[in-house]
Amino acid sequence: MEILDSSIFDLSPIPFWLEDFSEVKNQFDIWKNDGVENLEDFLREDMSRVLHCANLIKVLKVNHKTLELFEAKNVDHLRENLSQIFSNDMAESHIHDLLALWNNQAHFSNTAVNYSLTGKRLDIHLRGTVLPGHEDNLSLILLSTENITSYQDACRLEAHSRSIAEARFTYSPTSLWVEDFSRIKTRLDHLKAIGIEDFVTFLDVHNDFIIECLRDISIIDVNQATLNLFGASSKDHLLQNIYTVFGHETLNTFRGQLIELWKGNIHHQCEAVNYALDGSIRHVLLQFTIFPGFEDNWSMAQLALTDITARKKAENYLEYLGKHDVLTKLYNRSFYSSEINRIERSTLRPVSCIYIDMNGLKEINDTQGHDVGDDLLRRTGAILTQLIHNTLYSASRIGGDEFVVLLPGADEAALQSSLDALHELIHIDNQFYSTQKINFAIGSASSQNNERIEDMLKRADKAMYLQKRAFYLSLKHEKESV
Structure with missing residues (x-):
């Protein structure tokens, strides 16, 4: 004891x-x-x-x-x-x-x-x-x-903090990915070690390097918002179809990411295009970061994908409205003015144009109503859309009943071919709508040596005006002879 x-x-x-x-x-x-x-x-x-x-x-x-x-x-x-x-x-x-x-x-x-x-x-x-x-x-x-x-x-606090962090990851409304980029860092370090300095040129020459780096990424985890964004039923379902998510646009996006990482920017963001498993497009804002404590090996990285598909659609629609006429679906006067300035500055010559004015639209609107007149304008839009299909030409509605087709690179022979096609399209349309035919005044011109585009357009406009004047004189004579 x-x-x-x-x-x-x-x-x-x-x-x-x-x-x-x-x-x-x-x-x-x-x-x-x-x-x-x-x-x-x-x-x-x-x-x-x-x-x-x-x-x-x-x-x-x-x-x-x-x-x-x-x-x-x-x-x-x-x-x-x-x-x-x-x-x-x-x-x-x-x-x-x-x-x-x-x-x-x-x-x-x-x-x-x-x-x-x-x-x-x-x-x-x-x-x-x-x-x-x-x-x-x-x-x-x-x-x-x-x-x-x-x-x-301390253990309870750590467990509580981990639980909160896991909950934030799992239930975040933003798509979150945890990935291992360590093999990519090894590749980039090797290039620097052997003396590669111009990484952008290296990628231009070795495009397969981008594909190899993509394959080196190891996906550790994704959250529920990711599954929802891409329409996957589970993590396994997503990972088994991962190449459906990353379309051909991914290579260009990932190329930009590699350049940022090469520069030492381990926190960066960019816009990207992905695809849901049903093939529908997903525009996303991609935010990339290497987790603190993993800067030396990049074995823990997070990608946050914010769905901006709706915003992109709205932007595209606003851009469309800024350049297009809603009724005819053709370009509007704003686009036409910008295109004239662009063509004037370019060296592409010759340039041709077709001026078109619908005859009798005001009278149709006054006697039959604007709905009938709008229908004629829509038909005109369809005709001109077919005319320029699969070409570098553009068709614009520059006034209520005025239209211009710009034909950059078209000489007089190409212009005549387009005029013939236009008349044929008008003829077919009028056969289909035989009770409400469309009548146009048409003028055209091709640029001459050292002629300004504006002067060429004036010649086409004048030719159209002369044809329109002849149309109304003919109508007047018909009324007087009755």
Whole structure:
């Protein structure tokens, strides 16, 4: 019993207990005589048996550190309040101690929850050792109860933070991908090591390098928003069809990403085009970042894809409206003016044009209504669209009943061919709509040497005007002869 008087026990910086488990040993013997073989199942059938064993333990001695930890005035104060220290929280952990002693193990340890006498929760790491010479009756066991509350609090905080981070990833409304770019970094580092400096030119010459880098990416995880964005039923479904998601546009997008990474920009963004598994297009804003702590190997990178498909459609439609006439689907006067300036600045010559004015539109609007007139304008749009189909020509509505077809690169022979095609298209349309035929005044011109485009257009406009004037003079003569 020298250890009971040892100054090492009393002065230890770790809380020590000397306890007598002999009554517990007697209880074990009774249970064994009663035929209990599996103690764990037996105790779990009735957890009060665990508390009964705990109450059989006698506290012989504790050191000063134990009194300090549990905020007890002295040993008697501690003994009188053991039920407060060992609450129901300790029943589960105490089962493991009892199982070790039941199986004649001289050492046991576990983590448990105790409480100080002021009610403070304590996470402890308990270690127990049956002292030599007391193995048969368990009358002297040394226990340490190390306070690990700070450590456990840190673990709980870390687990809570991880849970929040995982929830943010899983339930984020933005498509998130976690990927491994380490093999790409190895490739880029190798190129720098062998002296490659102009990476852009290198990619121009070695386009297969981009494909190889794409194959080197390892997808670690994706969230639910990603599955929703691309119409995948599961992660496996998405990964098995990943090349459906990345169309031919991906190569150009990824080329830009590689250039950014080569420059050291491990945080960058760009717009990209992807595809859902049903083939529908997805315009996305791609934001790329290497996670902090992985800058040296790029083994943990995140891609955030924001769906901007609706915005792109709206932008495209607004751009369309800015250049097109809604009724005829042809280009509008704004586009026509810009195109004239572009052609004037270019060196492409000759340039031809066809001026078209619909005869009698005002009278049709006045007598038959604007719906009929609008229908004639739509038919005109369809005719001119067919005329320029699969060519570099453009057709614009520049006024209420005025249209211009610009034919860059067309000489007089090409212009005549287009005029013949135009007359044929008008003839076919009028046969189909025989009760409401369209009549046009048409003028045309091809640019001459050193002639300004504007002057060529004026000649075509004048030719159209002369034809229109002849049409109305003919109508006038017909009315006068009636």
